[in-house]
Amino acid sequence: MKFIYIGKTSKEEFFEIISEILNSEEYQKRKKYKHHGEKSVYDHCLSVSMKSYKIAKIMGMDYKSAAIGGLLHDFYYKPWQENKEKKSFLKLHGFVHAKEALQNSKQNYPQYMNKRVENIIVRHMFPLNIIPPRYVESWVITIVDKIVSMEIFLNPSKLLMYVGLKK
Numbered sequence: 001m002k003f004i005y006i007g008k009t010s011k012e013e014f015f016e017i018i019s020e021i022l023n024s025e026e027y028q029k030r031k032k033y034k035h036h037g038e039k040s041v042y043d044h045c046l047s048v049s050m051k052s053y054k055i056a057k058i059m060g061m062d063y064k065s066a067a068i069g070g071l072l073h074d075f076y077y078k079p080w081q082e083n084k085e086k087k088s089f090l091k092l093h094g095f096v097h098a099k100e101a102l103q104n105s106k107q108n109y110p111q112y113m114n115k116r117v118e119n120i121i122v123r124h125m126f127p128l129n130i131i132p133p134r135y136v137e138s139w140v141i142t143i144v145d146k147i148v149s150m151e152i153f154l155n156p157s158k159l160l161m162y163v164g165l166k167k
């Protein structure tokens with residue numbers, strides 16, 4: 001009898017890479033965090049992660065880091081809409097959440113951190129945050145994040161939401 005090894009499908013492989021984080025208690029809370037409008041942070045990040053993984057895989061990049069970085073790029077502490085204190089312009093959500101997401105990711109999932117994952121997370125808000133991404137994988141997530149959030153760029157009032165000027 002001849003056995004043919006078909007191998008893992010991309011979908012299986014993708015979920016294998018991200019499942020520990022995705023199923024963790026802390027990450028599951030993001031199902032209740034609203035991102036922009038009605039979409040949850042969980043859905044948004046999963047979508048960015050999956051699309052980035054596919055692109056990185058096809059193009060021969062570090063697809064594991066792309067998947068993990070995509071999943072954690074908006075892993076900031078609290079739903080930003082609940083923040084009631086007045087903040088100066090540069091402390092608004094749009095400007096600070098990438099750094100917050102990196103700190104929070106390092107605290108919760110240190111075993112998944114590497115220089116690419118960290119750069120993906122902390123630089124994904126380019127050009128709003130002016131330092132550009134360093135790695136090709138970081139560019140993928142930065143661009144995919146904008147494409148997935150496209151409805152925001154087509155609607156000026158949502159754009160203010162994206163920056164964190166409006167809730």
Ligand SMILES: [Fe+2]
Nearest residue numbers: 073074097125
């Ligand atoms: Fe973000």
Ligand SMILES: [Fe+2]
Nearest residue numbers: 044073074145
């Ligand atoms: Fe995002």
